[in-house]
Amino acid sequence: MMTNPFKFLDSYDKEDKDRFFGRNKETAQLFNAVHASGLVLLYGASGTGKTSLVNCGLANRFQETDWLPVFIRRGNDLNRSLLREIGKYSSTQWEESTPLRHRVKDLYLETYRPVYLIFDQFEELYIMGAEAEQQAFHQSISNLLQAGLQCKVLLIIREEYIAYLSEFEKVVPPLFDNRLRIEKMNDHNLSRVVLGTCRYGNIEVKEAKRTTSMILDNLRNAREGIDLTNLQVYLDRLWRRDLDRQGNQQLEQVTFDEELVDAVGPMKNVLSEFLDEQMQDIEAGLKKRGVKSPQGLPLEVLFTLVTEDGTKRSKDPISILEDMPRNRKLSAADLEFCLSEFERIKLLRRFAEEG
Known part of the structure; x- marks a missing residue:
């Protein structure tokens, strides 16, 4: 049986290089940004693929020896999660009181790879974190940046939470100096995503230009554009509908065409x-x-x-x-x-x- 090629609600990872499309420009911009400063703020609306841009786009611009990416989510406390994730890459047994900057320095000397601290869904610190947790994090990052180590900090945040960073900026004034906004994809790049993903999944697209245009029209939201997650879910719907249409679960070729897209129809609440x-x-x-x-x-x-x-x-x-x-x-x-x-x-x- 054919393997479903779509990512659904998951982000793209480094291994997904061959099916990551439509973000060449933004990948180059982010690659330049992380080389220009020790601190980068990456923001955009939900569904713009910020995490995928880092995990797949940026990751594939580096050789393994050129960076050591440490991905951090808040969990129950961002400061503890940060120290725990760093500890996974080091054999050094630090005292609990060892400052972050010392741990990062030790990690670099141990691996000789620049350390990239990547904070995904950074808004969680302000949605769920107490003031003490926030202040401790702000100060740790300030001390880290001032230490001048072989370390970069990348913050990924939904743009509606940018205002929450005002207290952070007081402690780290350069916070907004090197920022990159990820916008919704235009139709040209969305078409590249559709056709590229279909090629990856061995899906034939008949009358590609017209069929792709119909897919995008069936997903379009006049106010918010097209969400990449919704696109993945819709393409999966087409994939499963063609399986039903052909009545053969062991088929070797899935085909997207105008008739299929018309049968699935618009999905405003995909x-x-x-x-x-x-x-x-x-x-x-x-x-x-x-x-x-x-x-x-x-x-x-x-x-x-x-x-x-x-x-x-x-x-x-x-x-x-x-x-x-x-x-x-x-x-x-x-x-x-x-x-x-x-x-x-x-x-x-x-x-x-x-x-």
């Missing part, structure tokens, strides 16, 4: 429809596992992992179970099933947390 389908599938899986009333349970689990601002947050299984409504309980094993399914559909990427 992500919502996709999530509804996936939640129903997970509910069916829970029912097979013996859960008596699974309706809505996967969604309740998902709600515990999303902030009021719509961002994902890391939580351990015990905390998830504690935060579930009292009348909607799951066993630990059934919760693990839900989380594994979230990972399968690339809705969730679990990171190891400190104990």
Whole structure:
């Protein structure tokens, strides 16, 4: 059976070089930015592919010996997560009180690779972090930058949270000096994404220009443009519809054409429809596992992992179970099933947390 070539809700990684399209200009700009300064602020609207630009675009501009990328998400505390992630790359056993700048210096001397600290979804520090956590982070980064080490700091943040950085700027005045905004893709680059992904997935596109134009028209939002995640989900919908159309799950050729795109039609709520389908599938899986009333349970689990601002947050299984409504309980094993399914559909990427 053919392998589904689409990324769904997941970002592109370094290994996805052959199916990452439409961001050549921005990749070059970011590559230049990280060489121009020790601190880079990368921002843009949700769905513009900021993380993919770093993980895939920028990563593939470096040789392995030219950089040591350390990717950091806040988890339960950004300062602890930062120290933990650095520790994964070093054999040095630091005292708990060892400052960040000393750890980074040791890491460079140990690996002889410039250290790149990449903070993904940086807005989480301000959405969920206490003032003490924020202040400690601001000061650590200030001290690190002033130390003049072989280290770069890259902050990835949704643009609607830029105003939250005012206190950070007071401690690190150059914060906004070297910034790069990632905008929604234009139709030309979106077409490159569609056709390039189809080539990668061995999908034939008949009347490519017209078919691609129909795909984009079916996704277009007059106010917000086309979200890259929605595009991935829509292309998957076409892929699965062609499987049904051909009636052969062992087929060797998937084809996108005007008739297929017309049959799928406009999807103004692509992500919502996709999530509804996936939640129903997970509910069916829970029912097979013996859960008596699974309706809505996967969604309740998902709600515990999303902030009021719509961002994902890391939580351990015990905390998830504690935060579930009292009348909607799951066993630990059934919760693990839900989380594994979230990972399968690339809705969730679990990171190891400190104990």
